[in-house]
Amino acid sequence: xxxxxxxxxxxxxxxxxxxxxxxxxxxxxxxxxxxxxxxxxxxxxxxxxxxxxxxxxxxxxxxxxxxxxxxxxxxxxxxxxxxxxxxxxxxxxxxxxxxxxxxxxxxxxxxxxxxxxxxxxxxxxxxxxxxxxxxxxxxxxxxxxxxxx
Numbered sequence: 001x002x003x004x005x006x007x008x009x010x011x012x013x014x015x016x017x018x019x020x021x022x023x024x025x026x027x028x029x030x031x032x033x034x035x036x037x038x039x040x041x042x043x044x045x046x047x048x049x050x051x052x053x054x055x056x057x058x059x060x061x062x063x064x065x066x067x068x069x070x071x072x073x074x075x076x077x078x079x080x081x082x083x084x085x086x087x088x089x090x091x092x093x094x095x096x097x098x099x100x101x102x103x104x105x106x107x108x109x110x111x112x113x114x115x116x117x118x119x120x121x122x123x124x125x126x127x128x129x130x131x132x133x134x135x136x137x138x139x140x141x142x143x144x145x146x147x148x149x
Contacts, residue, residue, distance in 0.1 A: 001112060004033035014039075020123045023131065025049075027119060030106065037115050038108035043068070043097040051094035051147040054087075056139050057109040061085040061095065066103030069096045071148065092143055114138040 009015045014028035021027075025047050030038040043066075051071050061068070063079045070077050070085060071094045079085050087093045097103045109115055118138035122131055132142050 001032060001034050001116070004031060004035070020119045022119060022122045023126070023128070029116065029119070031108075032112065032116050034112055036108055036110045037112040038106060039119070040064075041103075041105050041107060043095075043103045043105075045097055045100050045102070048096035048148075049094055050142055050145070051092050052135070052140055052142045053092050054089055054109065054115075054140055056089060056113050057111060057115070058089050059087040059093070059107065059109045061087075062106045064104045064106060066097065066101050067099050068103050068105060069098045070094070071096075092147060094148060096148075115140070 009028075009030045012028075013019075015030060015032060018029050019026060020029075024044075026042040028040040030040055032038075061079065061084070063081055063083050063085070065081060067078055067080045070079060071092070072085070072087065073091045073093070115138065118135060118140060121134050121138070125131055125134075135142060
């Protein structure tokens with residue numbers, strides 16, 4: 001991956017025109033290098049990412065539009081436009097769009113590790129069991145479904 005490339009990733013696009021469809025959610029990579037990986041998510045009402053853990057990365061969410069319900073280390077909370085969510089490595093977390101409006105957020109992890117490669121592998125994949133298996137291989141560990149309650 002290497003060093004951070006200078007430049008601008010335009011609104012509504014991904015770096016190098018890349019875009020991912022991950023279980024129906026649209027993700028745009030915004031910046032990719034060894035030290036950080038930033039991506040935009042677009043979540044329609046009802047979409048979510050179940051509770052999981054990044055054992056090797058700190059993760060952040062800057063909510064740009066809408067509201068996200070978050071389960072952070074077993075506790076429910078909400079974040080709205082302009083709010084920054086901090087999720088240290090090893091802390092279980094998941095995000096859910098429980099509203100009736102779309103949500104858009106900028107996520108980033110540090111260091112990048114294997115997350116971009118995971119998103120490449122998950123693009124257009126519809127088999128949830130395979131998503132979980134590939135995630136584990138890329139240092140993202142999903143918790144059992146009752147963690148989302």
